[in-house]
Structures are given as structure tokens and as C-alpha cells.
Amino acid sequence: MGVMSPTLGQEERGGARHVALIMDGNGRWAKQRGMPRAFGHRAGVNALKRTVESAPDFGIEWMTVFGFSTENWTRPPAEVAELMGLLKNYVRSDLTRMEREGVRLHVIGRRGDLAPDILEIIEHAEARTRRNDRFHLQVAFNYGGRADIADAARRYAEAVKAGRDTLEGFDEAGFERYLSTADGPPPDLIVRTSGERRLSNFLLWEAAYAELVFQDVLWPDYGPEHLGLAMEEFKRRDRRYGGAEADGVLAAG
Secondary structure (H helix, E strand, O other): OOOOOOOOOOHHHOOOOEEEEEOOOHHHHHHHOOOOHHHHHHHHHHHHHHHHHHHHHHOOOEEEEEEEEOOHHHOOHHHHHHHHHHHHHHHHHHHHHHHHOOEEEEEEOOOOOOOHHHHHHHHHHHHHHOOOOOEEEEEEEEEOHHHHHHHHHHHHHHHHHHOOOOOOOOOHHHHHOOOOOOOOOOOOEEEEOOOOOOOOOOOOOHHHHOEEEEOOOOHHHOOHHHHHHHHHHHHHOOOOOOEEEEOOEEEEO
């Protein structure tokens, strides 16, 4: 399935098939309570669990969440270590439930910088859930949109050099096959919490025709009711994929 092939009939089904989340506000949430940032990150994991568990109730089949960016390595070492530990704890605590409930877990992002124990947990969880197809959860970890595009370009160049691909007829669809998100549909809806209004290097290629919703709620307070509000906003959007509606007919321009 091509990453950038819009599903024109999605609106007819009343909702977004693929929702991506920028989970922002953990630090501010903790600061409001006079607690360290780690306290907010831990509360954020609970918000992720309840949001993911509720997603199928809204007709969502795919969810991509921004867990750790390529830029997050510049944060204090203690905070980086905390975020790494939270990924391990999340996977360990929820793996049995995900396997039982038909959730397929896939982690996107650069893996070369991750510690061996984290890699082992990721690969184990992906293998355990590989055959599941009820719901797809993608965790963007050590991920950046620009980095992913650069990595895809390098993989394509290496494939051409090795004779596995050619320059002839190469187009956007061909390039998408080298992105880390190549196995899934593009996001219909991208949600960012905490009131900030930017993508922060998240799914830059894939976001070309996504609807963007910004919610004024800090991530640790997030849950099914907020996801429901985002989905309602999505339903009100008029998605034209670069076309303009004229006399009931989509026309370019």
C-alpha cells in the first residue's frame, strides 16, 4: 500500500482510518504540580495506554505516536534515560494485552543509536505481534521526518548501486517504498496536544494531505474524550487533496 495514496472514501465512513499523535505537554504538566519532568513522562504513558485502548472504538485502524525524536538526544542524560526506560516498561507491561487483542506493534526510526536491551525488546514485541491485524500501533522512536527522508534516499541510492532498483520511471510512489512508514496508509489526521501548533519534524512526507488538529490539553490529561473531540473535528473537514470543488465536481487548482 502506497504511503501517500489518499483514501478518498474515508469521509464516507465518517472517520479517520489512521491517526497520528504528537504527545506534547508532559514537562509542563509536571511543572504545574511542582514535580520533575520524569513524573510527567510517566503520567504520559498512562495517557497513551488509555488512548490506544479506546482508538478502535472510534473506527481507527492505525495509530502512530511520537515517542522520542532524533533531536531529543540533546535533553539532559537523566531525562533521556527515563524516556528509554519508559519505552521498555510500556512494551513489557502491555505486550500480552496487545498480542491478545490483535494489536500489531511496529517501531519506526533509527535503531543504530539504541541500546542492545531496547533493541531486543522492540524486536521481540514486533515478532510477537507480527500476525495481528485488528489494530496497528506505530511508535516513532529516535525518529525525525527529515532523517527518515534522508535515510530513504540513501537506501534508494544503495539499491540502485546494487542493481535492485533503477532510475527509470522513479517517482513519488517509488520513493515511498524506502520510507520507514512504507507498510501503512498515510495519516488522515495528525493531532498535537498542549496548544502548540507545529509538526516538529513528525511525518513530514506523510503529512502532505493530513488534517491537522491542535488541542489545548496537556498530554498526561489526554484520554478517549479528547480523541473523540479530535475525530469530530476531522469529520467537519472538507478534504479535497489539492483539488477545488466546483459545481459539485472536484477540479484541479
